[in-house]
Amino acid sequence: MLSIQFGHMPEAIFDTATFFRNVYLDAWLDDPLAKRMIKSVDKSEVLGERLIRSRALGLIPPTDLSGGVKTLLLIYNMPERVFNASTCGDNCAYWILEIARRQDITINLRHIMNFGRGRFSIKVLNTGEVAHSMAELVPMAIDHLRDGMEIDRELERTDLREDPILRVPPGAMPAIQRDDIAFGGDRL
Amino acid sequence: MRGTHQVIVRNNRVQFKFEVSRNITIIRGDSATGKTTLIGMIADYERNGAASGIELFCDVPCVILEGPRWKRDLSFIHGSIVFVDEGNAFTSSHDFARAVRDSDNYYVIATRESLFSLPYSVSEVYGIRNSGRSSSRYPQVSRLYSTFYQIYDPSPSAPFIPELVVVEDSNAGFEFFSELFSRVGIPCVSAGGKGNVCRTVKDASEQSILVIADGAAFGPEMEGATSLGAYKRVRLFLPESFEWLVLNSGLIGGSDVADALANPSDHIESRDFFSWERFFTAFLVGKTRGTYLQYEKRALNPAYLQDHEMGAIKGEMPKDIGVSL
Numbered sequence: 001m002l003s004i005q006f007g008h009m010p011e012a013i014f015d016t017a018t019f020f021r022n023v024y025l026d027a028w029l030d031d032p033l034a035k036r037m038i039k040s041v042d043k044s045e046v047l048g049e050r051l052i053r054s055r056a057l058g059l060i061p062p063t064d065l066s067g068g069v070k071t072l073l074l075i076y077n078m079p080e081r082v083f084n085a086s087t088c089g090d091n092c093a094y095w096i097l098e099i100a101r102r103q104d105i106t107i108n109l110r111h112i113m114n115f116g117r118g119r120f121s122i123k124v125l126n127t128g129e130v131a132h133s134m135a136e137l138v139p140m141a142i143d144h145l146r147d148g149m150e151i152d153r154e155l156e157r158t159d160l161r162e163d164p165i166l167r168v169p170p171g172a173m174p175a176i177q178r179d180d181i182a183f184g185g186d187r188l
Numbered sequence: 189m190r191g192t193h194q195v196i197v198r199n200n201r202v203q204f205k206f207e208v209s210r211n212i213t214i215i216r217g218d219s220a221t222g223k224t225t226l227i228g229m230i231a232d233y234e235r236n237g238a239a240s241g242i243e244l245f246c247d248v249p250c251v252i253l254e255g256p257r258w259k260r261d262l263s264f265i266h267g268s269i270v271f272v273d274e275g276n277a278f279t280s281s282h283d284f285a286r287a288v289r290d291s292d293n294y295y296v297i298a299t300r301e302s303l304f305s306l307p308y309s310v311s312e313v314y315g316i317r318n319s320g321r322s323s324s325r326y327p328q329v330s331r332l333y334s335t336f337y338q339i340y341d342p343s344p345s346a347p348f349i350p351e352l353v354v355v356e357d358s359n360a361g362f363e364f365f366s367e368l369f370s371r372v373g374i375p376c377v378s379a380g381g382k383g384n385v386c387r388t389v390k391d392a393s394e395q396s397i398l399v400i401a402d403g404a405a406f407g408p409e410m411e412g413a414t415s416l417g418a419y420k421r422v423r424l425f426l427p428e429s430f431e432w433l434v435l436n437s438g439l440i441g442g443s444d445v446a447d448a449l450a451n452p453s454d455h456i457e458s459r460d461f462f463s464w465e466r467f468f469t470a471f472l473v474g475k476t477r478g479t480y481l482q483y484e485k486r487a488l489n490p491a492y493l494q495d496h497e498m499g500a501i502k503g504e505m506p507k508d509i510g511v512s513l
Contacts (some may be wrong), residue, residue, distance in 0.1 A: 067224055
């Protein structure tokens with residue numbers, strides 16, 4: 001079962017690349033599912049526990065895998081932890097669902113991941129409800145992506161009426177009339 | 189900083205080539221497309237220059253920002269393109285947004301998170317596409333070429349008749365569109381700010397909805413807005429801003445207007461304008477001051493609702509909104 005917490009979640013591991021670099025085990029890459037994920041997402045082939053052949057980068061160590069694959073490997077091998085899965089692109093979504101078919105996992109998302117057109121079961125921890133499709137998941141995501149974030153009204157101000165650069169003295173609005181001089185040229 | 193700046197970063201295995209033309213550029217998209225590789229190469233070049241084995245071509249410095257001392261480091265960076273990789277939590281902070289707002293740098297940020305405090309444009313959200321290989325001067329090594337592509341491509345769609353129009357703001361732009369659509373019997377509501385647009389669309393009972401918002405700052409909301417297409421028909425009309433529409437309509441003459449519209453990045457200083465919508469608003473206010481078209485954000489000058497003026501602005505709207513307006 002996949003559970004998602006949308007929004008800011010302090011207990012989630014945010015920088016998954018750094019966490020992976022310090023906790024991964026060689027044996028993680030010897031797993032069939034891990035090899036399939038690396039092949040699918042990174043278009044790379046696992047040659048051994050410490051060596052991968054990357055189509056783009058040549059021969060690389062596990063620490064040079066993509067951020068998305070590192071996060072998938074963390075989710076798969078450490079299901080007791082919660083990881084920031086916004087380090088994963090949509091091309092990782094299938095594999096998150098695949099991992100969740102094998103074990104209960106919880107991820108933190110700060111964006112709307114596309115889990116595809118199929119049916120699924122995802123529990124949204126923000127509401128306690130279970131979504132079975134993107135049509136059900138998207139409204140909950142929209143409502144809760146900002147959970148845990150403080151709103152800074154001054155920064156998010158889109159009402160520019162009080163912006164001094166734009167202020168026009170009250171009563172200065174001219175009468176409505178079409179003035180041909182206003183058209184063309186630089187006389188404005 | 190102003191202007192458009194081309195960046196080429198390459199080593200023997202990969203080349204990235206792209207342009208940066210606004211203060212905030214977002215890189216996201218699928219995993220394993222090279223975002224971290226790009227930023228890692230810039231970091232290597234910043235440390236060791238040409239001795240890193242990397243070639244970097246740009247008319248302004250390209251630097252990396254990371255870690256807990258980002259604020260101190262940024263205080264020493266000016267007139268540069270600043271690259272920030274995902275994994276840096278400060279990018280979603282208000283402190284970082286203020287630093288960007290008051291800065292003379294451009295920023296390229298790798299993140300999938302919607303940075304709601306930053307007003308980035310829908311047209312400055314990019315993915316990276318690897319477009320094939322060719323041989324370098326070392327025949328045994330072929331270089332992968334990577335380019336940026338816009339994730340949100342506003343291509344014309346099939347004719348669309350909305351049941352409801354949702355306008356981002358509650359000021360002059362809303363007054364204009366409210367009057368425009370009332371003449372053809374289509375209700376128009378204000379979302380009261382870009383942060384409320386997605387929720388307004390989600391909660392509306394109508395199924396075919398036209399959203400009108402300022403594209404220059406709507407970037408953080410695009411993921412929600414496009415995701416709503418999973419269960420509603422949502423058409424997005426995202427001009428830079430309402431003021432940009434007015435300037436484009438031909439109502440305001442002058443060679444400086446044409447030049448500003450053709451080459452906005454050359455005119456917009458990042459330190460003065462957090463987003464291009466603010467520039468176009470200030471520009472329009474200045475150009476119309478003292479004329480019958482005097483523009484004020486808080487209340488629409490009724491002159492803009494006259495048939496000729498309304499028709500000129502309406503002419504800038506996409507034709508696939510299949511309503512006889």
